Amino acid sequence: MSQNQTLFERAQRVIPGGVNSPVRAFRAVGGTPRFITRGSGAYIFDADANRYIDYIGSWGPMILGHGHPAVLEAVQKAALDGFSFGAPTEREIELAEEILKLVPSMEQVRLVSSGTEATMSAIRLARGATGRSKFIKFEGCYHGHTDSLLVKAGSGLATFGNPTSAGVPAEVAQHTVVLEYNNLAQLEEAFSLYGHELACVIIEPIAGNMNFVRAALPFVKRLRELCTQHGALLVFDEVMTGFRVGLHSAQGHYASLLPGFKPDISTFGKVIGGGMPLAAFGASRDIMKHLAPLGGVYQAGTLSGNPVATACGLATLREIQKPGFFDRLGARTRQLVDGLKAVAAENGVPFSADCQGGMFGFFLLPELPQNYKTVMTTDGARFNAFFHGMLDRGVYLAPALYEAGFVSAEHTEADIAATLEAARQALR
Numbered sequence: 001m002s003q004n005q006t007l008f009e010r011a012q013r014v015i016p017g018g019v020n021s022p023v024r025a026f027r028a029v030g031g032t033p034r035f036i037t038r039g040s041g042a043y044i045f046d047a048d049a050n051r052y053i054d055y056i057g058s059w060g061p062m063i064l065g066h067g068h069p070a071v072l073e074a075v076q077k078a079a080l081d082g083f084s085f086g087a088p089t090e091r092e093i094e095l096a097e098e099i100l101k102l103v104p105s106m107e108q109v110r111l112v113s114s115g116t117e118a119t120m121s122a123i124r125l126a127r128g129a130t131g132r133s134k135f136i137k138f139e140g141c142y143h144g145h146t147d148s149l150l151v152k153a154g155s156g157l158a159t160f161g162n163p164t165s166a167g168v169p170a171e172v173a174q175h176t177v178v179l180e181y182n183n184l185a186q187l188e189e190a191f192s193l194y195g196h197e198l199a200c201v202i203i204e205p206i207a208g209n210m211n212f213v214r215a216a217l218p219f220v221k222r223l224r225e226l227c228t229q230h231g232a233l234l235v236f237d238e239v240m241t242g243f244r245v246g247l248h249s250a251q252g253h254y255a256s257l258l259p260g261f262k263p264d265i266s267t268f269g270k271v272i273g274g275g276m277p278l279a280a281f282g283a284s285r286d287i288m289k290h291l292a293p294l295g296g297v298y299q300a301g302t303l304s305g306n307p308v309a310t311a312c313g314l315a316t317l318r319e320i321q322k323p324g325f326f327d328r329l330g331a332r333t334r335q336l337v338d339g340l341k342a343v344a345a346e347n348g349v350p351f352s353a354d355c356q357g358g359m360f361g362f363f364l365l366p367e368l369p370q371n372y373k374t375v376m377t378t379d380g381a382r383f384n385a386f387f388h389g390m391l392d393r394g395v396y397l398a399p400a401l402y403e404a405g406f407v408s409a410e411h412t413e414a415d416i417a418a419t420l421e422a423a424r425q426a427l428r
C-alpha cells in the first residue's frame with residue numbers, strides 16, 4: 001500500500017473523512033488524496049515522494065510559491081519574538097497601512113484569521129450600519145461557511161434561499177436572497193421587490209468557486225447603481241481575488257474599466273496572509289465606525305492580527321509590489337491558459353479557459369460559462385479522468401471541476417511546457 005493510502009486510512013480513524021476541509025478528500029474526483037510532506041517553489045511533494053507542479057497553491061495564498069526566502073526570514077524572525085500576545089503590535093498597523101495603500105476604496109481595515117470570519121463580519125457590519133436584515137448573494141459564489149451564507153437559490157424571487165447545509169435553520173436563511181450570477185433581469189427584479197430592505201449585496205467579482213467566471217461589466221455597473229440608489233452596501237468578497245488577480249485586486253480591475261467604481265465593503269484573505277491564517281475586511285471610516293469598540297457591531301478574535309501571520313502577510317505583500325511582478329505572473333498564467341486551449345484544439349476537445357493575474361480557470365465546455373448552472377453542465381466523468389491523467393503525470397490541479405487554479409511567481413516556462421505536455425497526453 002502506498003504511504004498516501006496508509007495515511008488516508010489512519011486519518012479517517014481520527015478525523016471525519018480524513019480531512020480538515022472537505023474538498024481535500026477527493027470525493028468529487030475519486031481516488032486517494034495526496035498527503036503533502038513539503039513544498040518548494042512551484043512544487044509540492046507527497047508522502048510517496050512524488051513531485052507535483054502545484055496549481056492550487058493552498059487555494060490561492062502561495063502567490064510567491066512555497067518557501068520564498070524573504071517570507072521565511074520574516075516568519076522566523078517574528079516567531080523568535082513570540083507567537084501571540086492578545087495585545088496590539090506595531091506590525092498590525094504596518095499591515096493595515098500596506099493594505100490600505102493598495103485598496104483606495106477602504107479607509108480602515110480590521111484583521112481576522114479566516115476568510116469566513118471576514119465575510120461573516122462584513123455582513124454583520126452591513127446590517128449594523130444600515131439597520132436592515134436582508135441581503136443578496138449569488139448562486140455559485142462561496143463566501144465561507146457562515147450559516148447565512150450557506151444558502152442556495154430558492155424556487156423563485158418571492159421565496160428566499162434554502163440552507164445548503166444541515167444544521168442551518170431555515171430561519172437563518174430567510175434573509176438571504178439568492179440570485180443567478182450575471183443575470184441583470186433578476187437583479188432588477190430583486191431590487192424592485194426588496195431594495196429598501198437590503199443591507200447589502202455580496203459578490204465574488206471574479207468568481208473562483210464556480211471555477212472562473214467574471215462578473216460582466218454591465219452587471220457590475222448596474223449592481224453599483226442599484227446599491228447606491230437603494231442604500232444597500234456593495235460587498236466585494238476578494239478573499240480569493242485580492243492581490244491575486246492584480247496589485248489592486250478585482251476592484252482595481254473593474255475601476256480601470258468603470259472609472260470611479262468602488263465597492264463599499266471589501267473582504268480579503270489568502271494572499272494577505274501568505275499562507276498563514278490571516279484575513280481582513282475594510283471600508284470607509286464612516287462604515288467602520290460602527291464596529292466595536294467604536295460602535296455597536298461586535299467582532300473580535302483571540303488570534304486576530306497574530307504577530308507571526310502579519311509578518312508573513314507583510315513580507316508577501318512587499319514582494320508582490322516589486323516592479324513587473326504582476327506583468328510577469330499574468331503573462332505566465334496567460335501562457336498556461338493559451339497553451340491548454342491549443343492542446344485541447346489539437347485533440348478536438350471542447351474547451352474554454354480564462355485568467356486574470358495569477359488566477360485561472362478552464363472548462364470542458366466550448367464557451368466560457370456565465371453562471372453556476374452552466375458551469376455544472378460540464379461532463380464530470382470527463383473532468384475527473386482529465387484530473388487524474390494530470391495528477392499521474394505530476395500536475396496537481398484542483399480536485400473539483402468548480403474550483404479555480406493558481407499560478408505562482410515560481411512557475412517557470414519549463415513548468416508550463418511540462419504541464420502542457422501532460423495535458424496533451426491526458427487529453428489523448
Ligand code: PLP
Pocket residue numbers: 059114115116117119142143144145204208209237238239240269270279
Ligand atoms: N470567500 C471566498 C471568495 C473564498 O474563496 C473563500 C475560501 O475559499 C472564503 C471566502 C472563505 O475563506 P476561508 O476558507 O479562509 O474561511
